[in-house]
Amino acid sequence: MPAIAVDSLYKVFGKGAKNAVAQLKRGVPRADLAAKNVTAAVIDHNWSIEPGETFVVMGLSGSGKSTLIRMLNGLIKPTAGTIRIGDVELGSLSSRELRRLRREKISMVFQHFALLPHRTVVENVAFGLEIKGVDKTERLERAREAVELAGLAGHEYKLPAQLSGGMKQRVGLARALAADTEILLMDEAFSALDPLIRQEMQDQLLDLQSKLGKTIVFITHDLNEAMRIGDRIAICDGEVKQLGTAEEILMHPADDYVAEFTADVDRSRVLTAEAVMEPCGTQDTSALRRIEPDVPVNELYQPVLDSKAPLLVVDDNADPLGVVTPRSIIKSLAFEPETAADGEEERQPA
Amino acid sequence: MIEYLRNWFWTYIWKPLPDMPFGDWMESFVRWARDAWSIFFDGTETFLESVYTGLTETLLFLPSGLMVLVFAAIAWAAKGWKLAATVGVGMFIAAWTPYWNETMETFSMVLVAAFFATALAIPLGILAAENRTVSTVMRPVLDFMQTLPGFVYLLPVVMFYGIGVVPGMIATIVFCMPPGVRLTELGLRQVDREVVEAGQAFGASPAAILARIKLPLALPTIMAGLNQVIMLALSMVVIAGLVGGGGLGSVIVSALGRVEMAQGFNAGLAVVILAIFLDRVMQGLADRTPVARAAELAR
Ligand SMILES: Nc1ncnc2c1ncn2[C@@H]1O[C@H](COP(=O)(O)OP(=O)(O)OP(=O)(O)O)[C@@H](O)[C@H]1O
Ligand SMILES: [Mg+2]
Numbered sequence: 001m002p003a004i005a006v007d008s009l010y011k012v013f014g015k016g017a018k019n020a021v022a023q024l025k026r027g028v029p030r031a032d033l034a035a036k037n038v039t040a041a042v043i044d045h046n047w048s049i050e051p052g053e054t055f056v057v058m059g060l061s062g063s064g065k066s067t068l069i070r071m072l073n074g075l076i077k078p079t080a081g082t083i084r085i086g087d088v089e090l091g092s093l094s095s096r097e098l099r100r101l102r103r104e105k106i107s108m109v110f111q112h113f114a115l116l117p118h119r120t121v122v123e124n125v126a127f128g129l130e131i132k133g134v135d136k137t138e139r140l141e142r143a144r145e146a147v148e149l150a151g152l153a154g155h156e157y158k159l160p161a162q163l164s165g166g167m168k169q170r171v172g173l174a175r176a177l178a179a180d181t182e183i184l185l186m187d188e189a190f191s192a193l194d195p196l197i198r199q200e201m202q203d204q205l206l207d208l209q210s211k212l213g214k215t216i217v218f219i220t221h222d223l224n225e226a227m228r229i230g231d232r233i234a235i236c237d238g239e240v241k242q243l244g245t246a247e248e249i250l251m252h253p254a255d256d257y258v259a260e261f262t263a264d265v266d267r268s269r270v271l272t273a274e275a276v277m278e279p280c281g282t283q284d285t286s287a288l289r290r291i292e293p294d295v296p297v298n299e300l301y302q303p304v305l306d307s308k309a310p311l312l313v314v315d316d317n318a319d320p321l322g323v324v325t326p327r328s329i330i331k332s333l334a335f336e337p338e339t340a341a342d343g344e345e346e347r348q349p350a
Numbered sequence: 351m352i353e354y355l356r357n358w359f360w361t362y363i364w365k366p367l368p369d370m371p372f373g374d375w376m377e378s379f380v381r382w383a384r385d386a387w388s389i390f391f392d393g394t395e396t397f398l399e400s401v402y403t404g405l406t407e408t409l410l411f412l413p414s415g416l417m418v419l420v421f422a423a424i425a426w427a428a429k430g431w432k433l434a435a436t437v438g439v440g441m442f443i444a445a446w447t448p449y450w451n452e453t454m455e456t457f458s459m460v461l462v463a464a465f466f467a468t469a470l471a472i473p474l475g476i477l478a479a480e481n482r483t484v485s486t487v488m489r490p491v492l493d494f495m496q497t498l499p500g501f502v503y504l505l506p507v508v509m510f511y512g513i514g515v516v517p518g519m520i521a522t523i524v525f526c527m528p529p530g531v532r533l534t535e536l537g538l539r540q541v542d543r544e545v546v547e548a549g550q551a552f553g554a555s556p557a558a559i560l561a562r563i564k565l566p567l568a569l570p571t572i573m574a575g576l577n578q579v580i581m582l583a584l585s586m587v588v589i590a591g592l593v594g595g596g597g598l599g600s601v602i603v604s605a606l607g608r609v610e611m612a613q614g615f616n617a618g619l620a621v622v623i624l625a626i627f628l629d630r631v632m633q634g635l636a637d638r639t640p641v642a643r644a645a646e647l648a649r
Contacts, residue, residue: 073551075547075550075551099553099554099555100553101553102550102551102552102553103552103553104553106551107551107552108548108551108552110544110547110548111544112542112544114542114544114545114547114548115545115548116545116562116563116566116567117567117641117644117645118566118567118639118640118641118643118644119640127548127552128552128553130562131549131552131553131554131558132553159644159647160644161644161645161647161648162647162648175552179552185551
């Protein structure tokens with residue numbers, strides 16, 4: 001069973017929202033609605049997330065990302081469509097049941113941290129447990145564990161005002177972790193941080209994720225970030241423009257909107273040996289140096305230069321999959337994305 | 351032309367109207383109301399009267415010299431030794447004037463009136479912050495309450511309660527309440543939306559969000575409102591001297607009537623000293639709220 005599943009989900013702001021949904025379903029473009037002071041923020045989302053998956057939602061400002069994530073924990077009601085968390089449908093819950101679901105299943109990390117300025121780090125982190133009704137000694141104990149997990153040991157009794165941005169966001173993260181929910185929603189959680197701290201936080205999230213295996217919905221407008229942490233990425237502009245893995249999006253952008261995003265991505269970090277390899281052909285592969293299929297291209301430069309012969313990509317059973325040569329690397333990095341709309345026939349065979 | 355119109359209006363419209371006994375109507379209404387709701391009026395009167403008397407007697411229990419020290423100690427606790435010294439000197443001067451008893455009476459009236467005004471203002475402010483309709487209905491009422499000069503309130507209260515300390519205090523409660531309501535509403539509305547959302551996202555109930563997030567964060571603003579409430583209360587209890595409110599107000603009213611420069615100055619001095627004490631102590635307490643302290647740390 002998926003952890004989260006949405007089905008023909010719509011959110012329209014403004015008067016006559018239901019009517020607008022009907023129009024959208026008939027194919028009236030979003031821009032026509034905007035002229036009537038109706039904003040279609042989320043249009044026809046259909047997807048599901050498996051437990052333990054990190055799902056990234058991307059899009060430009062105003063593309064409905066925050067609206068979407070706020071619908072997932074019921075802060076905003078959908079105009080049409082359904083959301084399932086596990087086997088529960090959100091729309092069928094009373095506000096009391098909804099609050100309970102949030103306490104037990106879903107927690108959230110906010111862009112601007114949303115900490116209580118008058119509470120110390122542990123007291124902030126313990127907030128979710130406090131709302132759950134966990135008694136004081138236990139919740140502070142668990143909060144201290146979460147603080148440590150988030151890499152804030154030693155800062156337990158500081159106030160948010162005494163922390164840097166990165167540290168504040170660690171508190172936000174620790175607060176969500178302490179609540180010990182299966183699902184973690186993160187709305188541009190790292191956007192307010194400077195690039196170095198941001199990378200550090202991404203590493204930390206990946207590290208935590210490998211230990212804890214939560215279901216994460218992560219919102220960002222930075223594709224590099226999306227590709228680093230996401231198992232799958234949904235690129236949205238109201239509707240979902242493309243949904244797939246980082247590689248799929250990079251190699252086969254569905255349209256110009258998506259292609260625009262991929263333009264400034266550091267391809268060498270995202271593409272793997274498997275994505276850039278060429279068929280082995282008939283050559284003798286026994287003497288070639290072997291590499292694994294999921295090594296990023298930027299770690300192949302030196303090995304390729306060092307060995308005169310191509311590198312052999314092998315799977316878990318040591319069966320050859322293909323070869324990587326300097327030529328294949330340069331070709332894949334210089335790849336001009338052609339969108340599906342431009343037509344396949346122009347593309348040269350690899 | 352205008353002259354003609356005016357004559358015409360006077361002769362044909364205004365004159366033929368029967369005499370309107372507005373005043374009589376009002377009087378009979380007041381009489382009726384006093385009888386019909388006598389439990390309410392008598393009840394509030396006895397209640398306020400006994401609270402006030404009790405507090406005044408407590409304040410006058412110690413000799414003035416010791417009370418000066420008590421005031422200084424309060425100032426020390428609220429802010430620090432500098433304020434304690436200022437308050438000590440000020441209160442010593444007030445004790446030196448012939449009006450120490452009246453000063454304590456006035457102080458007691460301010461405390462009682464401000465307490466009840468606050469007890470009404472904060473719930474009203476919360477209601478207004480949580481509910482748009484309440485807010486839109488309340489705003490013009492508060493505007494109106496604030497534009498009326500203070501002594502206008504004395505009239506209706508005197509009609510219901512006669513002359514004395516209680517009508518003075520009731521007029522004061524009504525007069526000093528608006529900033530308490532306003533700043534409570536403002537403070538609550540100013541709370542960062544994302545922080546409130548965080549409360550919701552973790553499944554907190556509206557009551558828990560109010561108690562654990564909104565009120566603590568709004569507290570400095572609410573305290574600023576209470577400070578204004580107290581200052582207005584002080585100015586109003588002095589005006590209430592006009593209706594036999596007692597305390598420094600009565601001294602000032604009688605000094606005005608007889609152009610007694612010295613007497614008026616003494617009483618005025620005591621009022622100023624009380625004002626400084628109340629304002630500074632409230633300020634000190636506002637700076638001690640957890641949020642204000644955290645903000646201080648950030649600097
Ligand atoms: N409460 C609301 N009432 C009316 N319109 C709204 C409301 N909330 C959002 N919108 C509109 O919906 C659209 C999507 O907003 P949303 O906040 O979801 O965008 P976003 O993708 O999160 O953008 P950003 O990257 O700037 O955070 C915007 O055009 C916005 O103006
Ligand atoms: Mg947003």
